[in-house]
Amino acid sequence: MTPQSHFTVVAPLAAGREGGLRELLDTMNSAPGMADPGNAMLPFGAFERLHFARLVLLGDPTLADVEAYGFRPPQAPLYLAFMGDCDGPARRMLADLSQRAEAGLRQIFAHCEGFDAHGDLLTWMLAHDTPVAANYVNWVGRSVLQIRQESALQRVLSAKVVRRPLASGAEAQAARRGLITFVEAEKQAGRLALAPPERTPSGWRIAKFANLVIVPLAGLIALPVLIVLLPWLVYLLRTRETSDPEICPRPQAEALQALQDLEDRDVSNQYTAIGSLKPGRFRRWLLSLLLVLVDYACRHVFTRGRLARVQTIHFARWVFLDDKRRVMFASNYDGGHQAYMDDFINKVGWGLNLLFSNGLGWPRTRWLILGGARIEQSFKRYQRRHQIPTQVWYKAYPGLALVDLKRNQRIREGLERERMSDAQALAWLRLL
Amino acid sequence: MKAQTPMHEIDRDDIQGLLRSGYGHHTEACFLLLRIKDREAARAWLAAAPVTSAAMVERPVGTDASIQPEPLPETVLQLALSSAGLRALGIADDVIEGFAEEFVSGMDGDANRARRLGDVGASAPERWQWGAGQRVPHVLVLLYALPGHLDPWRRTIEQQCMAGFDTLACLQTADSLDREPFGFRDGISQPKIDWERQRPARDDAQLAYSNLSCLGEFVLGYPNEYGGYTDRPLLDAQRDTQATLPRAEDAPDQADLGRNGSYLVLRQLQQDVRGFWTFLDGAAGGDTDQRERFAAAMVGRTLQGVPLVAATKASDAAASSADLNAFTYQSDPQGLRCPLGAHIRRANPRNADLPAGTRGIISRLIRTLGFDEEALQQDLVASTRFHRLLRRGRKYGAATLAESLAGPPGAPVGLHFICLGANLARQFEFVQDAWLTGTKFDGLTAESDPQLGTRIPAPDGTPTDGYSIPQPDGSDRRITGLPRFVTVLGGGYFFLPGIRALRYLAAAH
Known part of the structure; x- marks a missing residue:
């Protein structure tokens, strides 16, 4: 930190x-x-x-x-x-x-x-x-770096997420996994970065x-x-x-x-x-x-x-x-x-x-x-x-308010969590 | 015969009837925007103008049913002045400066105000039809009449005003009152004013939302929700040797120019009715039921006025008008039934001074100090009671939605928005800025009011033309690319004086 x-x-x-x-x-x-x-x-x-x-x-x-x-x-x-x-x-x-x-x-x-x-x-x-x-x-x-990177993450995920009702918890888990894979690919391609905390x-x-x-x-x-x-x-x-x-x-x-x-x-x-x-x-x-x-x-x-x-x-x-x-x-x-x-x-x-x-x-x-x-x-x-x-x-971050910073932080935390229950996965998707 | 009244009783002969009544029976109305051309003639007219008082339109409440109420006056006149009008009348600067800063500077007077109110782009004051620069009205005359009586009434008044005033504009209104131009039932939510002054005027935290407001929230010269008196011009007694004015409750040796008066906000809001429904039709892929559901989600009520937060299939049909305003959003913190950004949720979030929690002093202390994480999530917006508007607007143009949709494109349809309040900054400007125009309202990201929003991107380029509809089993549904549906064509801040104050202003030199 x-x-x-x-x-x-x-x-x-x-x-x-x-x-x-x-x-x-x-x-x-x-x-x-x-x-x-x-x-x-x-x-x-x-x-x-x-x-x-x-x-x-x-x-x-x-x-x-x-x-x-x-x-x-x-x-x-x-x-x-x-x-x-x-x-x-x-x-x-x-x-x-x-x-x-x-x-x-x-x-x-x-x-x-x-x-x-x-x-x-x-x-x-x-x-x-x-x-x-x-x-x-x-x-x-x-940090400023974290705020900017998480804001970029939120924009990308918000545009990517499929906005339709999900039939089951398994579907929510699958949707989350899909987004995690997508973010990994974006990171590999150098389009997204999420620096680990110092x-x-x-x-x-x-x-x-x-x-x-x-x-x-x-x-x-x-x-x-x-x-x-x-x-x-x-x-x-x-x-x-x-x-x-x-x-x-x-x-x-x-x-x-x-x-x-x-x-x-x-x-x-x-x-x-x-x-x-x-x-x-x-x-x-x-x-x-x-x-x-x-x-x-x-x-x-x-x-x-x-x-x-x-x-x-x-x-x-x-x-x-x-x-x-x-x-x-x-x-x-x-x-x-x-x-x-x-x-x-x-x-x-x-x-x-x-x-x-x-x-x-x-x-x-x-x-x-x-x-x-x-x-x-x-x-x-x-x-x-x-x-x-x-x-x-x-x-340093025009256009962003504290409600954004907090939500973006939660999005990133959820993305990096190893495991989530069905309900948690759904709650995470609802942040996007 | 008048009943015995306690000393506290307010003087209903001094209060303009508009504070008591929206004149629902007087379906015909027009609003004259006047500029003073001859100060003496203008004064002479103001000194005798036939202003309707609250006492004249009052229906006795809770009294003997055998007493026949006085018949309603066939015609009504209400009168308000802008700060430019007070200057044109020759009122001393130090008196004018006793009014609220917003009133003194005027709705058009400041680029910062325009930014806050969303009066930018097509709604910018420099593009207004009236209300900016040389087109700021001095006097606003609101004329109302029972069906069939408006035209002669208007001619009579115009005749009387001719010597003293030029007519800048005459704002016409449509006769039908219950639906606003987009087709929704309107005017359901209004604060209830504590005319009897039964609510104790002291500074106490309110733990439940109440629709009852202290008199001083809407009428100057009385205690407001903080238990204090809102600033208004108080004059030394020697400036009122005739004792025309009432004395101030909080300063008995001073004459109260504000007492029994209020501020009146007038905005001409042009509504693109066809654009609204065409856009929703596209968003719904031509499905008419879906289109109507989207519209309801944006407003927070169905077209019939049933609040979404309370709506079930059964209640939709059986909704009585009493139910339509008796609800809060406490049971819907995530906006699953009524989206967080819905127009009526923004305009009146219906919450208390503290987020909800269990009773008891410990719980209250925890919430006061901000240690309750769950409560904090519901605390981004609070204390609605300080931000209420008493609405008195009238629509103009086509009388029904069907007529608007059938009419020629660009035909003027909209709302002459009027609201009254004792504190322009904390009521109208706050609601318009923080709640309606604000893109971060209640934790939202990139959207302002779905109906009133300007859609102009934030200075950093973030779009503001989205609308989020939370759903329980997935990410928010999001409608994007909303066009602008409402454009401001004119506006102004006015002082709606008590009748004694009006006579004083007419005579003051």
């Missing part, structure tokens, strides 16, 4: 370079916001281990919201973020990128503060690779196991303290929840339009949002702790096609910025924005509240998980107002 990893290169722009960079980024696209996979600057399509990537200017239109607490808005730099999700170690991906797209990357990062045109590109990118507080992968171990790297296994054990251990150690402090923490939470200001005005029409111009050009979409934490140490510690737990759950529990009830997110991540004063959230999801938000509210409103209610201005929550995102209209205004346009977005 090939584990997935991620990179998040974040660097502040040099003064006066924003306009130039925006123009440059636009040249990488074939449609607004949609990367041309073969663009000369950074030919994403040439990197076969890259699932998703984006280049986004992290302009934050909500910095002044902190005035609601009587603070002066902070001076925050305008960052450029280059993010991606890949098969295998991120370091290898970045090395690959810096080798094969060096000129383009240099041209992009030359807009950043302190970028040394003669320095080592990889070293610079690694130095700016920002740690991710929590990361979600829809299906740990499913060996799971032992380093990754060990790190995963260590995390599996250490986090609960640390929790166990902290537990007595937490139990003692619980009444006080609950008091702190409830006093804040009842008094924290809600800041959910309508987003500007132009800002909304700028987001929508980029959307619904594929069956999947991108989402990038940014915002400040509520001031004070309580929220900062609470969110840090919760993100550790979410990351843990994503690493060990939600690794097979779902994040709680949501089955439409390919990859997602939470990243702290500016010494944990701000957070960025980035995701790749299937379907339209409205459906994504409705899924959030209706299926995991509690989970959203858990994390995002620590964000400045979030709709009022009760007991950390109630209310909040369920205040539909305030939530929808809030999330759109915090969303920022993603200037360049790349997806």
